Each structure stands twice: as C-alpha cells, then as structure tokens.
Amino acid sequence: MTVAPRLSTLLLAAITILVAALLYSPLFVPIVSSFFPVARGEVDWSSPTVSTYVALAANHEILLALRTTLVVGACTVVLSVAGGTLLALYYHGRRAGRSLLQFIIFLPFLMPPIISGLALLIFFREIGIERSLLTVVIGHTVFVLAIVYRTVLTRLQSMSRTLVEASYDLGATKWQTFWRVILPNLSSAMVGGAILAFALSFDETMITILVTGTQTTLPVRLWAMMRLGFSPDINALVALILMFTVLLCALAARFLVPRQIATQRS
C-alpha cells in the first residue's frame, strides 16, 4: 500500500471514531450512573449498587409495558417476515412495477416517523378502527416491512437461477422447489430480517405514541417517565434497552453475512 491510501484510510478511521464517540458517548452517562444511588438530586459516586435494577424488576407498570412490547414485537415479526418474504418472492425477477412497489414499501421507513404515525392515525380514524395493540402492530409492520423485504430480496438475487432450474430438472414440482430449495436458501436472511424487525419494533416510539390505545410499550413508558426528569430507574431502563438492541443487531449481522464467506472463514 502506498502512503496516500494509507493516510486516507487512517483519516477515515479517525472520522468514523470521532462521529461514533460524539453520537454514542452521551449514552454512557445514564449507563454508568444507573449503577450509583441518587440522593437529593446528586449522584453518590462512592457506593456502586444494582438496587435500581432490583426496583425495576418489581415495578409492575414497567413489567406490563415490557410484556406489551414483546407481544407487539412478536406479532410484528410474524407479519413483516411473512409479508416481506412474499413481496420479495413475488417481485423477484419481475421488471414492471418493481420500482414503484419498492418506493411504497420504503416510504414509511424513510419518512419521519411522526409523518408515518400521523398518516396511520388519520387512516385508522377514517375507516373506524379503534386505537389498540392491533393498530400498534399494524403500524410497526408497515414501518419494518422494508427491512425484511430488502434482506430477503438481496439473498434471492444472489441465489443462482440454475438452482431452481436444477430442482425442476430433477423432477421437483413448484411446491417442492419452493420448500426444499428456495426457502432453505432464504432462511438465514429471513431470520436476520426477523431479528432486525424485532429490534426496530422494540424501541419504536413515535408511531407507537400516535396509534396506541390504553396500553403502552416500554419506550413509550420511558418517554412518559422522562417528562418528569431523569431518575435512576430511567437510567437503568435506558441501559437495558440499549444492551438488548445492540445484542439483537449483532445477532442479525451473524445471519446476514453470506454463507459462502462464513464457510471460507472456518
């Protein structure tokens, strides 16, 4: 490597680290302070404790919100994986209408959540659907569909067309080809997409606030608590949500790395 590319690589790395530090380092404040007690608005740095986490586990409202979040996440995953995969399969190899479809699928993901949320809210009111967990699930599904669609479509496009031809050639029917060749080759992309969808649903706030009924999810609960100022349990909750989301994203990356690269490495 000559000097110039090496220099630019170093510069790029420095900028990346700087951006990451500026963006994410403030998050360490609540994480670190969640392990210390607060007395009269002052953090007592002398005695580390996990008491806030213990208190959190006993907080009935938080647990209820957590349960709601998990239920919404699970439903969203099922709907978005099924929908995204079907759309990807349907439009794979088709020329006409695909760019329009992609645009429509990606719109709610790329728009500011408040716009998507408002659009959904107005839509639900106009057709007379009561705001409830169902509307939250629909909102989340519309929001994360793009992620599943994209991951599955990418895998489909990298799949050799002759695999399907070989399956027919060996006597398989359409259904056999789908179940035995196409689906197994898509499964890791679907799992990766599902984890990402769950992670997005897990901390989605804006759309949820607008379309939810009486029940609240964890991030919405957090949002409500923060209006009264930062308390130790908020810090602990932020720390937990953060760790969980990072874990999910790391897991998703594992599934989305193409199989060939994984085997080459082993």
Added chain:
Amino acid sequence: MNQNSDLLTLRSVSKSYGTVPVLYGIDLAIRDGEFLTVLGPSGSGKTTVLRLIGGLEPLTSGEIRLDGQDISGMPINRRPFNTVFQDYALFPHLTVAGNVGYGLSVRHVPRKEISRRVAEALELVQLGRFADRFPAQLSGGQRQRVALARALICQPRLVLLDEPLAALDLELRRQMQEFLKSIQREVKTTFLFVTHDQEEAIGMADRICVMQAGHIRQLGTPHELYYKPNCEFVARFFGENNLVAGTLGEVRGEFRAIETALGRLVCSVNGQPHLKAAAAGASGFAAFRPEALHFAGDGDADNRLSGTIADLAFAGSSTVATITAGGDVAHRLRLRFPSRVDGSALRVGETVALSFAPHEGHLVLA
C-alpha cells in the same frame, strides 16, 4: 442398446428471444446410446438447443419427439432427461448425499432405496467418502462429479451436459474427459454434450454436430468432420487446415480439379456426390491438412506448389512450417512434419517445393 434407433428428434426447431432469432429451424436426430457433442463458437445457439431439449425454455416453433412422441409441451420436471449445469448448480444447503438423492426424494422413493442408490451413484463417480460433505467443501472436479451422479441417479434417457468442463484447469479437464467417456460407456446412457472446445469434442464424441449462427453446419463422426468438412466454416473451425479459393474444374473419376491462384489442384470427391454434381466454374476451396502437405519429391506429379518459409515452429513431436505461396495474393500455408532429434536443415527464407496427394485433398463449396 440399439445404436441405430433414434431416441430424440428435433424437427425444424426455431427459437427467438423477443424479435431476436437464435435458432433457425434446425433438424437433429439423437441416436439411442450415443455420445453426441454439439460444438460451436459462443452465440451459435448450442446452449439453446440443450435448454430446449431439457425443457428450460419453450420452443418458438417446430417440435421435439421422444421415441416418436411429441414432447414439445411437456413440463421440464416430467421429461426423462437430466442436466449437468455449467456452474453445477449444487444445492448449497444439502450434503453431497442430499444433492445426489434429491431427484429420488422428490419422487417419493422410499428412504432405504434412496440411500442405497445414492451410495451406488457416489461409488460410480468415486466419491463414496464424501457423502456427508457440503458442496462448499469440495473442489471443482469433485463438484462436477457430484453433479454428474445427481443427473445419473434418476436413470434418465438422456443426460444433457452444458459445457461442464469449462471451469476446470487443463489437466483436470483432460482427466474429466476420459472419466465422462468411461462413465457413459458404463451406464450406456445417451449423452448430449455442449462445448465450444473442438479438442474436447474430438476426444469424447461418437458424433459431433457443428453449429454456427443458429444453424447446424454439419453432423458426423469426428473423422468425417476432419476429413470431409462440407463447408468453409467447418473446414476452418474444426482443426487446423489450409484453404485455397478457386473455381471448380472437370471431374475425372473420383477426383476433381480446381483452378486456384496457386495453379490447378486435384482433390478427392470420393463418396461425395454433391461435389461431383456441382457445376463447373462454381467457386469453392481446395482444403488440405497441414500433415497432408509435404516437401515435394520427384515422384509427386500432381498438386505441386512452391513458396518461401516464413516461420518454423517446433511443437514437440511435430514441427509446423508457415509458408508464403503465390504472387499477387499471398497464401499462408501450414505444413506439419515429424520433428527429429538432429533438427531440420530448413531455414526461414528458403524457397521450397510442396505437394499433397490428391486423395488427401478435399473440396468445399463456397
């Protein structure tokens, strides 16, 4: 198996992609049990022929008959043919055994029988130890053999091979050629092998079908194609050749003269009535192989040529001399002669007399 009965016949089969025609009404009869190679440069339509027979593409017009029955509209998964794809198309999520057994498994063959036949098929291609590996863990040659075993296990009437050796290096390709040929003899199944490599075609085929620009130019044994090409394309494409243009002269027994810029040449028309019947004055070529051309001695009465040696290339067992002959329009002729341990006395720039025996010369119509 009866080598003489036709297994599959193509009748005026045409194929167009949109408005672009790729096959122009070809006729072809594949004999039961033969190793037929379809040879042609890229874009000749040879892979399309294979895909039409396999059912991977619909015909534009014409028909394909199997044992006399029209199968043009038969879906791909019901045709008793199996394909070895150029990229092998092994299923990456299945083991070698899973890949080979796939064709039986989708037909609901009992599990015990599948594992017995998979073991047999892997034994046939000498991959018995690799049953539990995944395709990503195999070398190119091994994948190739898995693909072959997978195609053979369904006991197809016809195995279609789409340039399966193209991705292998030279040494491995030679081994695989012998291997394929021996397997074909062992299982006595008809093989249709598509390639652009004429050496590969000569080495393996019982018969070769030469294609160019969507037409079949000639169908015959490698020997026929080499010594009796029926057109300029085949004469030039198939092996090294000398072609000299001219106009046809009179017929004398099994020979016919052709007037060329290098003088009057006499060539054999034995067993080729169309060359005897062609009108005098029609344009054509005298064709003679580099190994048929030799340095002329006193006994050579016919077909005497002279020229200067432009290049001498040692090629191991033989040496190839490139000779410039003729006046206004220079002809480059190639002459191949056996190499000798004490070298040859010939020098570049030397003027030499050449000749070829009339029965080793051949005519093609332009």
